[in-house]
Amino acid sequence: MSLLIIVKPSTKKHSKKSLNWLLDTCETRQLTYCIFFTTGNFEHDCEQIKVQLSKVSKVVVLGGDGTLHLAVNALIGSHCSLALLPCGTGNDFSRGFDCHIEQWRQALFNPPIAIDIGKINTRYFINIAGVGFDAHVVKAINAKACFSAFDYSWISAKELLYYNAQQLKGVFSTQTMQYPNLITVFANHKYFGGGLKIAPNADLSDGHLECYQMRSGGVFYNVLSFIKLLFKRHQHIQNLTYSRLTSAEIMTQGLLIEADGELVGETPAKISVHTGALLFHCPIKKRLQ
Incomplete structure (x- = not known):
C-alpha cells in the first residue's frame, strides 16, 4: 500500500504529533508514502495532488476542513480512498463523528465506505x-x-x-x-x-x-x-x-x-x-x- 499524506504546514503540537505518529506507523507497517505540503493556492495544490494520485491507493489528510476540502476536490473521480487525522482549527466535519484521535487513527486501516459528496457550481464539498x-x-x-x-x-x-x-x-x-x-x-x-x-x-x-x-x-x-x-x-x-x-x-x-x-x-x-x-x-x- 502506498499513501499520499497531505499536510497543512502548522506549528501546532498536535499537528506535529499526528504527522510523527503516521510516519512511525508507515515504517512499522512497511508502507510507502510521499508527503505533499499545501501552499494555500487551491488551484495549484489541487492539480499537484491529482498528478500524484496514480501512484497511491490512499490519501491521508492532516489538517482541518479547508485541507479536507482541497483533498476532496482533487480525489473526485479517482480510485483512491480518503482518510483524515483532524488537526485543524474548526474541525467541523470530524466533530460530526464525536470520536477521539485514537478512533481516527484506527480508521486509517478500516475498510472505506462510499459517502455522498455535495457540489456547488464547480466545487465539491464534503461537509x-x-x-x-x-x-x-x-x-x-x-x-x-x-x-x-x-x-x-x-x-x-x-x-x-x-x-x-x-x-x-x-x-x-x-x-x-x-x-x-x-x-x-x-x-x-x-x-x-x-x-x-x-x-x-x-x-x-x-x-x-x-x-x-x-x-x-x-x-x-x-x-x-x-x-x-x-x-x-x-x-x-x-x-x-x-x-x-x-x-x-x-x-x-x-x-x-x-x-x-x-x-x-x-x-x-x-x-x-x-x-x-x-x-x-x-x-x-x-x-x-
Missing part, C-alpha cells in the same frame, strides 16, 4: 456549503492573519450586528422561493461555523442534502436566531424552512458562497448531491451506527 451570513463571516475571518476557534464565535457575533441581509431567489427541489436571506445552507454533515450543530440529522450516505433557510428579520431577531442555533434550538425558529433535497439553484447574483469553510465564489449557483462519490475511512463509532 456544508452556505450562502449568506456564514460566507460573510468566512470572508471576515480570512482577513485575519491567524485565527482560533474562538474567533468564529466572536466574529460572528460582531458581524451579525451590522450584517445587511439580501434578497435570495432560488429553486429548491421544484419549489421557487424568494426571501430576505440570513443563511441558506446545504448540509452533508452536521456541524459548521466552528462547532454549530445546524444539521443534527444529516447523513453522509442517504443521497440527500439537508437544507436550512433562515430568513432575516432585523438585528434583534437575527441575534435571537443565532442564540437558538448556538443552543441547538434553531428548529423552533419561526422564519426557518427545513427540507431534504438532491438539487437546488440560486438565481440571485453576487451573494458570497462558502463550502467547507472556504470562500468559493458568488451566486448564481447550482447545488447537487453525488451519491457514493467518495471512499472514506470512517471511524468505528460512525461505522457501527
Whole structure:
C-alpha cells in the first residue's frame, strides 16, 4: 500500500504529533508514502495532488476542513480512498463523528465506505456549503492573519450586528422561493461555523442534502436566531424552512458562497448531491451506527 499524506504546514503540537505518529506507523507497517505540503493556492495544490494520485491507493489528510476540502476536490473521480487525522482549527466535519484521535487513527486501516459528496457550481464539498451570513463571516475571518476557534464565535457575533441581509431567489427541489436571506445552507454533515450543530440529522450516505433557510428579520431577531442555533434550538425558529433535497439553484447574483469553510465564489449557483462519490475511512463509532 502506498499513501499520499497531505499536510497543512502548522506549528501546532498536535499537528506535529499526528504527522510523527503516521510516519512511525508507515515504517512499522512497511508502507510507502510521499508527503505533499499545501501552499494555500487551491488551484495549484489541487492539480499537484491529482498528478500524484496514480501512484497511491490512499490519501491521508492532516489538517482541518479547508485541507479536507482541497483533498476532496482533487480525489473526485479517482480510485483512491480518503482518510483524515483532524488537526485543524474548526474541525467541523470530524466533530460530526464525536470520536477521539485514537478512533481516527484506527480508521486509517478500516475498510472505506462510499459517502455522498455535495457540489456547488464547480466545487465539491464534503461537509456544508452556505450562502449568506456564514460566507460573510468566512470572508471576515480570512482577513485575519491567524485565527482560533474562538474567533468564529466572536466574529460572528460582531458581524451579525451590522450584517445587511439580501434578497435570495432560488429553486429548491421544484419549489421557487424568494426571501430576505440570513443563511441558506446545504448540509452533508452536521456541524459548521466552528462547532454549530445546524444539521443534527444529516447523513453522509442517504443521497440527500439537508437544507436550512433562515430568513432575516432585523438585528434583534437575527441575534435571537443565532442564540437558538448556538443552543441547538434553531428548529423552533419561526422564519426557518427545513427540507431534504438532491438539487437546488440560486438565481440571485453576487451573494458570497462558502463550502467547507472556504470562500468559493458568488451566486448564481447550482447545488447537487453525488451519491457514493467518495471512499472514506470512517471511524468505528460512525461505522457501527
